[in-house]
Amino acid sequence: MAGRLSGKVAIVTGGGQGVGLGIAQVFLREGAKVLITGRTPDKLEAAVAGLKAEGGEAAWIAGTAGVRADAEAAVARAVQLFGGLDILVNNAQTSKPGTMFEDTDDALFALTIESGLYGTFQHMQAAVPHMKEKGGSIINFGSYEGIHGGVGFAAYAATKEAIRGLSRTAARELGKYKVRVNVICPAALSPIAEQWVKDFPEEAEKVMKLIALGYLGDCAEDIGPAVLFLASEDSRYVTGQTINVDGGQMML
Numbered sequence: 230m231a232g233r234l235s236g237k238v239a240i241v242t243g244g245g246q247g248v249g250l251g252i253a254q255v256f257l258r259e260g261a262k263v264l265i266t267g268r269t270p271d272k273l274e275a276a277v278a279g280l281k282a283e284g285g286e287a288a289w290i291a292g293t294a295g296v297r298a299d300a301e302a303a304v305a306r307a308v309q310l311f312g313g314l315d316i317l318v319n320n321a322q323t324s325k326p327g328t329m330f331e332d333t334d335d336a337l338f339a340l341t342i343e344s345g346l347y348g349t350f351q352h353m354q355a356a357v358p359h360m361k362e363k364g365g366s367i368i369n370f371g372s373y374e375g376i377h378g379g380v381g382f383a384a385y386a387a388t389k390e391a392i393r394g395l396s397r398t399a400a401r402e403l404g405k406y407k408v409r410v411n412v413i414c415p416a417a418l419s420p421i422a423e424q425w426v427k428d429f430p431e432e433a434e435k436v437m438k439l440i441a442l443g444y445l446g447d448c449a450e451d452i453g454p455a456v457l458f459l460a461s462e463d464s465r466y467v468t469g470q471t472i473n474v475d476g477g478q479m480m481l
Contacts, residue, residue, distance in 0.1 A: 232260030233461040238311040240264045240303055242294055242352060243321030245272040247419035251448030252318055252456045257285040259457060261316065264307040265289050266299075286311070294321035294348030297355075304355040314359040316460045317367045319349040322388070326425045327432075330383040341384035345370075346391045353399060357408060364407030366460045369396045371414040371471055373479050380432065389414075393471055400469030409468035411459045415452045416475035418445040441477025451476075 239256050243249040244265025253263045257280050265280075266289070267273050273289035280287040290306045292299030307314050323344035325337055349369050356367065374382040375389035393412050400410040422445060426433040437443070446452050455474040458464050473479045 232258065233457065233463065234316070235260030237261045237315040237460075238264075238307055238313050239316035239318065239460065240266065240307050240314065240352070240356070241318040241320060242266045242303070242348065244289070245269060245276045247421070248415060248417050248448045248452055249318070249320040250276050251417075251450075251453045252320065253280060253287065254283065254449045255453030255457050256316070256460065257283060257287060259461075260285070261460075262286040262311040263288075264303065264310065266292050266294075266303050266321065268293055294323070294345070295343035295351070297351045300348070300351040301355045303352070304359065308359060314356055315363075315365050317352060317356045317365070318456060318460070319352055319367070319369045319392075321345075321348050322370065322385075324382075324385040324388075324421065326385065326421065327381040327429050328383070329381055333383045338384045338387075341388050342391075345385075345388035346395070349392050350395060353395075353410075357403065357406075360403075360408045361406045365409070366464070367396075367399070367408065367410045368456055368459045369393075369410065369412045371396075371412045373414055373416065373473070373475060376414065376471075376479065381429070396471075397469050404468060409459075409464070411464070411468060412471040413452075413455060413459065414471060414473045414475060414479065415455075416440060416445055416478050417448050417452045419448060436478070439478050440475065441480075444476060446474065446476060 239261045245267035372389040375386040
């Protein structure tokens, strides 16, 4: 039986670990050919070896989110290897959770914006020309911290809300090409989240009490399937939306 992404080509930024790797695993199981990106070649190589061991086609390319040439190189690599591009997942993001607003300097603010907002914007611009003819799906990342205002997340919250605005505008403009653009806001037990829980246990305890289901989601088993829905034809009539995949942390 063919998978829900059979014959599709996907790029997942920040795919060497955590949420990005979980998404790549789900995509591969559903028949997609997947290119993952990230900053650390050793980590990417190990991730791709694991993906290939599960069966399917996967590759990697090193690059920094927020560098346009790297975004363009990633898209070119996917097209060269796999013959096109159907799905883009903009997961990559550098941040420093726990930095209070008054302690956030220009360097941290710029780094967070560049990796998240600029990285998303640049990958989208590189990808869209390859999606116009037959449509495609772009999944970007927002956050509870942006929508509700998380303590110690000034730069991150600003970045994630900017990404949501960018995504809505792109969804309006690209709909005529059947290119869909959506946002997910996950509550995931990623490596960054694990470190945050260790560094700020009191704040983490407060957050956990807000999650109706009582736990941070597994990257592959909880977050991956939601992104799969947005990447597949199951969501063909969904665009411009923010979907919270957070165990009931945020209820709109």
